[in-house]
Amino acid sequence: MEGVLWKWTNYWSGWQTRWFILDDGVLAYYKSQEEVNQGCKGSLKVSACEIIVNPVDSTRMDLVIPGEQHIYLRAATSQERQQWLVALGSAKACVTTRNRKDSDSNPDTLKSKKSELRLYCDLLMQQVHMVKTAALHENGPETTKLDEATSLLGATCDTFIRTLEDCMKLANANFTYELPHQHVTDTALPPVSNQSKGKNVKPTVPVMRTNSLDKKT
Numbered sequence: 001m002e003g004v005l006w007k008w009t010n011y012w013s014g015w016q017t018r019w020f021i022l023d024d025g026v027l028a029y030y031k032s033q034e035e036v037n038q039g040c041k042g043s044l045k046v047s048a049c050e051i052i053v054n055p056v057d058s059t060r061m062d063l064v065i066p067g068e069q070h071i072y073l074r075a076a077t078s079q080e081r082q083q084w085l086v087a088l089g090s091a092k093a094c095v096t097t098r099n100r101k102d103s104d105s106n107p108d109t110l111k112s113k114k115s116e117l118r119l120y121c122d123l124l125m126q127q128v129h130m131v132k133t134a135a136l137h138e139n140g141p142e143t144t145k146l147d148e149a150t151s152l153l154g155a156t157c158d159t160f161i162r163t164l165e166d167c168m169k170l171a172n173a174n175f176t177y178e179l180p181h182q183h184v185t186d187t188a189l190p191p192v193s194n195q196s197k198g199k200n201v202k203p204t205v206p207v208m209r210t211n212s213l214d215k216k217t
Contacts, residue, residue: 001087003080005029008072015074022046022084025091027063044069046091050112051119053085058126061085078126082152085123089116089159110170113163120160127153 002021007029009016018029019036028043030036044065054060058078063071075081131153134146 006074022087022091046088051088053119086155086159113167116163120156123156127156
């Protein structure tokens with residue numbers, strides 16, 4: 001996926017448009033589409049970042065690598081932001097699946113996946129509201145908005161399901177359960193003689209006897 005997003009640069013320049021390209025799990029940005037061949041201005045691995053949705057501004061999203069990098073972004077519309085969020089989430093899911101063997105033992109991976117699930121839950125609620133609004137418009141269903149909303153909803157559902165499957169697999173990999181009898185062997189039980197078979201006989205417990213002549217040390 002690629003397109004224009006507004007990136008916060010600094011308090012002097014404020015928000016500036018940049019051309020972003022998401023490819024093979026890496027999000028890179030350039031000064032403009034015409035300057036792509038001149039090299040990117042910056043990039044980050046999607047698998048390493050947290051995606052934060054602004055609760056007030058429906059066009060804002062932040063990409064954060066804790067302790068390293070923080071990118072503030074804005075899309076032209078809330079629909080464009082949702083398209084980017086779905087694309088970024090799908091990229092994260094694909095990278096996680098590819099590297100699952102290395103990440104199964106890392107508890108931070110499961111924590112990150114849970115955060116993504118909360119993000120997609122919020123998106124699903126917003127998109128369901130968009131579908132209802134377009135379908136129940138007072139002048140009749142708004143076909144164009146309804147088609148766009150349902151398309152976004154379907155993509156978010158697919159990403160949500162993949163992320164949920166990743167969470168389940170990571171949780172199963174980190175959770176081990178052993179039955180109580182797994183460590184009990186036949187040698188741990190006292191032998192039963194032929195005479196005591198079929199009878200309710202308590203097993204005898206050997207008693208250690210000490211010699212009264214032994215000196216205490």
